Amino acid sequence: MAFTRERQIPANGLDFFVAEAGEAGAPLVLCLHGFPECWASWRYQLPVLAQSGYYAVAPDLRGYGFTGGPKEADAYRQSVLVEDVMALIKALGYDSAILMGHDWGCGLAWQVARRYPKAIRAVIGMSVPYGGPAPEPPTTAMRKLFEDRFFYMLYFQQAALPEQELEADVSYSLRCIFHGLSADGIADFKVGPDDTGFLQSMPVPATQPRWMREEDLAYYVERFEHSGFTGPINWYRSMDASWEESRDDTDWQIVMPTLFIGGLQDPVIMFGQKALQRMPDYIPDLRTVMLDQCGHWIQMEQAAEVNREILAFLEEIHADEV
Numbered sequence: 307m308a309f310t311r312e313r314q315i316p317a318n319g320l321d322f323f324v325a326e327a328g329e330a331g332a333p334l335v336l337c338l339h340g341f342p343e344c345w346a347s348w349r350y351q352l353p354v355l356a357q358s359g360y361y362a363v364a365p366d367l368r369g370y371g372f373t374g375g376p377k378e379a380d381a382y383r384q385s386v387l388v389e390d391v392m393a394l395i396k397a398l399g400y401d402s403a404i405l406m407g408h409d410w411g412c413g414l415a416w417q418v419a420r421r422y423p424k425a426i427r428a429v430i431g432m433s434v435p436y437g438g439p440a441p442e443p444p445t446t447a448m449r450k451l452f453e454d455r456f457f458y459m460l461y462f463q464q465a466a467l468p469e470q471e472l473e474a475d476v477s478y479s480l481r482c483i484f485h486g487l488s489a490d491g492i493a494d495f496k497v498g499p500d501d502t503g504f505l506q507s508m509p510v511p512a513t514q515p516r517w518m519r520e521e522d523l524a525y526y527v528e529r530f531e532h533s534g535f536t537g538p539i540n541w542y543r544s545m546d547a548s549w550e551e552s553r554d555d556t557d558w559q560i561v562m563p564t565l566f567i568g569g570l571q572d573p574v575i576m577f578g579q580k581a582l583q584r585m586p587d588y589i590p591d592l593r594t595v596m597l598d599q600c601g602h603w604i605q606m607e608q609a610a611e612v613n614r615e616i617l618a619f620l621e622e623i624h625a626d627e628v
Contacts, residue, residue: 310327311325311326312324317394318386320368320375322367322390323366323372324345324363324366324394325346325364326352327361330398330399332359334395334402335360335403336398337351337363337407338365338367338406338407338408338410338415339409340408340411342526342530342538343370346364346522348364349522350606352364360620367390367410368386368537369533370529371529374533378540379543381540382544384413384417384544391415395425402425402426402427403425404429404620405430406430406431407429408431412431412432412433416434416560427562427623428562428564429562430567431564431566432612433572433575434578436589437585438588439553439555443546444549445463446546461504462504462542468504468535469535471505472504472530472535473534477527481514481523482508484518486507486508487572487601488515488602489569489571491601515607517609559589560589562591565592566593567596567615569601569602570598571600573601573602593619595615597611597612
């Protein structure tokens, strides 16, 4: 992707693959992707940020793409992932950054911001609302909510089986997931009582959408054929361990300026209404934007609108700093 420069950066024991646009020395915007993605989920944001005077950097996160990572689930606890981000900021030559995250990258951005408030100038979160501390382990809450119905995060707790399903045909898997959770695909996404796999309820698109062309999809396929799915799925397998580590924390406020962007057709938003309602209690300096006709892949599905909101937010907070 011609507008970016690519390199490996050692940080927190891994060699992180990063794509960057803009010049070092400008304000750093560190972009954190979700599942099943890679740095390229920010391909529509990096050049716009660079043209607006920012140094935009998007890594393949721990376990993903050309960064890779350990096979043990314990190496993907939130405390470890937070230190990845802080080490990346330092390795890039900065003491602070603006964090932008989507999906798991959004959840990670919330954790970095609350644990290192002096190092994070602002947060832009997408898809995953921040509801503060959880009263019980995530998988316990999910089992109560879904009972005997299939839920992919519980399915991902199993050893080996999820990887076998997703790695059997990486192109097919990604094609299903990106379409199934988009605004175009969500109407056909129906979980049945007999579902035993992640992909069973996801329709395959007749053609790829403008925001995920065949060449874009091929780039993701190359990433996952290289890394496999164990590292990415380990983010889910470590959820309860992460909850246990943080259950006695008291620092749940996110104090810096924050923009949250959600898609009205995103199933994460549909299931996350309680967290969405709690956000103002934990983020006093919050702006929320909800996009219609937008599914889970927010920064790709509605790139132009998302870019406008990002730049308006950054302009506002920088005006406040003057």
